Amino acid sequence: MRLSIVAVGQRVPDWARTAWEDYAKRFPPELKVELKAVKTEPRGSKAVQTLQAAERERIEAALARGVHRVALDEHGTRLSTQALAARLRDWQLSGDDVALIIGGPDGLDPALLQSAHERIRLSDMTLPHALVRVLLIEQLYRAWSVNAGHPYHRE
Template identity: 80%
Template sequence: MRLLIVAVGQRVPDWAASAYEDYAKRFPPELKVELKAVKTEPRGSKTLEVLLAAERERISAAIPRGARTVVLDERGTALTTKALAARLQAWQLEGDDVALVIGGPDGTDPGLRQAAHERIRLSDLTLPHAMVRVLLIEQLYRAWSLNAGHPYHRE
């Protein structure tokens, strides 16, 4: 199984890239994590609908056929770490790749959100894009460690 993080936006600060890589390399070989950054649509004088549709096309192209799609969305289901660990375990048992989508500065296209298998939220707070990448991979690692009995997660 592979976890694929599809994130709109190609530039993140060095600290975020470093933190992301630190967690990404901790995953075991049987649970690969891959980041696919897709281009943010240039703003110009385009409508929000046009911007989100263009980003949706890029996101969809980055998601492998047959992958379970999970969109991060402020209106999504709030999960505890234990609940995320249970979801991760279920995803692993299903065996399909899972694509976790982080939208751009304007969010995600409504059609993409509706078509997703799941929508989850990381926080009630609005978070910077770079922070979301780091927070997501840290929580995925924490969920894996909880399932594996690794001492990283403590109650």
């Protein structure tokens, strides 16, 4: 199974890139996590719908055909660590590749949200995009560690 994180925004601070790389290398060979960063549409005076549509096209171009789409959305399902571990186990058992999608500054296009197989949320708070990437990969690693019986996660 391939686990992709597709994120709008190509520039992140060094600390975020370092943290991402640290967690990404911890995953076992059978569960590699990859980042696909897509360009943010220049803001200017464009309508939000126009910005979201342009970013949707870039996101869809980065998604593999038939991939299981999981959108990160403020209105998505709240998951505990244990629930995310169960979702990860289900995704692995399905054998399908999974893409977790992080939108741009204005969020994800409604059509993309509609096409998602699932919607999850990381927090009730608004988070900077660089931090979302790090938080997401850390939580995925934590979920994997729960499933593997690894002592990284403690109850």
